[in-house]
Amino acid sequence: MKITIKETQNPTILKFEFPDFITQNENFEFKNIDEAKNSPLAQQLFYLPFVKTVYISGNFIAIERFSIVDWNDVKDDVAEQIEEYVKNGGKIIIEDPLRPKKSAITVYGETTPNPATLKFVVNKRVTKTAVEFKNIDQTIASPLAKELFSFPFVKEIFIDENYISVTKFDIATWEEVTLEIRTFIKQFIENGGIVVDETMIVQDTKQEKQQINNFDNLDTTSQQIINILEEYVKPAVAADGGNILFDSFDQDTKRVKVVLQGSCNGCPSSTFTLKNGIENMLKDMLNDQDIIVEALNA
Numbered sequence: 001m002k003i004t005i006k007e008t009q010n011p012t013i014l015k016f017e018f019p020d021f022i023t024q025n026e027n028f029e030f031k032n033i034d035e036a037k038n039s040p041l042a043q044q045l046f047y048l049p050f051v052k053t054v055y056i057s058g059n060f061i062a063i064e065r066f067s068i069v070d071w072n073d074v075k076d077d078v079a080e081q082i083e084e085y086v087k088n089g090g091k092i093i094i095e096d097p098l099r100p101k102k103s104a105i106t107v108y109g110e111t112t113p114n115p116a117t118l119k120f121v122v123n124k125r126v127t128k129t130a131v132e133f134k135n136i137d138q139t140i141a142s143p144l145a146k147e148l149f150s151f152p153f154v155k156e157i158f159i160d161e162n163y164i165s166v167t168k169f170d171i172a173t174w175e176e177v178t179l180e181i182r183t184f185i186k187q188f189i190e191n192g193g194i195v196v197d198e199t200m201i202v203q204d205t206k207q208e209k210q211q212i213n214n215f216d217n218l219d220t221t222s223q224q225i226i227n228i229l230e231e232y233v234k235p236a237v238a239a240d241g242g243n244i245l246f247d248s249f250d251q252d253t254k255r256v257k258v259v260l261q262g263s264c265n266g267c268p269s270s271t272f273t274l275k276n277g278i279e280n281m282l283k284d285m286l287n288d289q290d291i292i293v294e295a296l297n298a
Contacts, residue, residue: 001086003079008062010179012052014071016079017060022092027057027105027186041085041092050074056093057106064179107186109178110163112241116155117167117262118174119241120185127196130160130243132261141200144188153177158243158262159196165241165262221286222249225256228285233278237262244278247296254290256282 006015028039031053036042042054045063053064061082065071086092110119133139134156136149144164145157153172158165166181168174189195215223226246237244242262249256258278279293 001083003083005075005079006060010064010175011071012067013055013062013064013179014075014078015060015062016082018086019059021059022061023056023058023095027190028055028093029183030054030056038094039092040094041082041090044081044085044090045078048074048078058104061092105186105190107182107189109174109182110241112165114167114242116170117165117241118178118181119163119165120182121163122185122189123162124189125162126164126189127159127161127198129196129198129201130158130261131196131201132159132243133157141198142196143193144185144195147188147193148181148184151177151181158241160238160243160262163241164195167262219249219251221251222246224286225249225282228282229258229278232281254288254292256291256293258293258295260295 001019004017004019006017008015028042030036030039030042030046033043033046036046036054039054039056041061042056045051045054045061050065050069051063052066055062055064063078065074104123106123107120110121112119131141131145133142133145133149136146139146139149139157142157142159145159148154148157148164148166153168154166155169156167158167164185168177215226218226229244229246233244242260245259245261247257247259256279279291282291282293283289
C-alpha cells in the first residue's frame, strides 16, 4: 500500500491519498485529539505538534498544519507513518453503527480566470437551472446562497449544475477563506440543506424567456447566435465557473449584446475573451466580419 501525496489550493493543507477507499459513507473532520475518538489514526496524528486539523473522506486523509513547519520538511515522514500504521493493522475509522449516515459529499475548490471568483465543485448535481445572486435580497430560491452571504467577504454567488461560484470582496484572500467556505458548503449539503429550490426561481432574464417561449419568433441570425453560444461557448465558460446569456442582436449595427454571470462577470480577461474569442467565433461561423459583441455588465 503506497500513499500518494497531493497538494491542495491551501498551502497549509496536504492530502495523503490511498489506492482504495478508506471510508464509504461519511466525511470526517477532527479539530483536536478529543474529537477524534472514533479515529485511532487521527488521534495518533494529533501527537505530531504541527497537526491542526485532520480530514478523512473517500480515499484520502487531508491534514492542515500549523505554521511552525513547512510541508516539504515533514510530508514524507507523515506519509511513511500513515503507511506503517495501516500496514500493522491500525484502524482508520471506527464507525458507530447507531450513528445516522450522512450522504457522502465532497467539495473542492477550482480557480477561475477571475481572481476574485472561486468555483466550488460538488460531487452531485445541485441545480438544473443556473441562478445568480448579487445580494442576499435575491436569494429566495437558494437557502445556501442566503447563508453564504452571511460571510462578510462574499460579494456575489452563481450556481449551476454541480458547482457554486463565489465572488469575494478584496477584504479577504482565498488562502484565508477557501477552507471555511468549502467546509461550510459540504456540511450544509450533508445536513440536508437546500441548495436551490427550483420552484422559487424567478425567470427574469431575457435569454431564458427567448429560449423557452420566443425562440421561434426571433430573426434567423439571433437564433444562430443563441445556438452557437449554447453549443460552443457555454460549456467553456461553465468550466471556468461562469455563464453567458444572449440579450439581443441589432441587425443594423451588427451588435450582439450578452450578459455575463458568475466568474465571467467582472473578470479582468472577459473583454479579451469577448473580443478575441466569442466575437471572432461569431464572425467566422456567421461569415460576417462586421459583428461586434458587447457585454452589458462587463
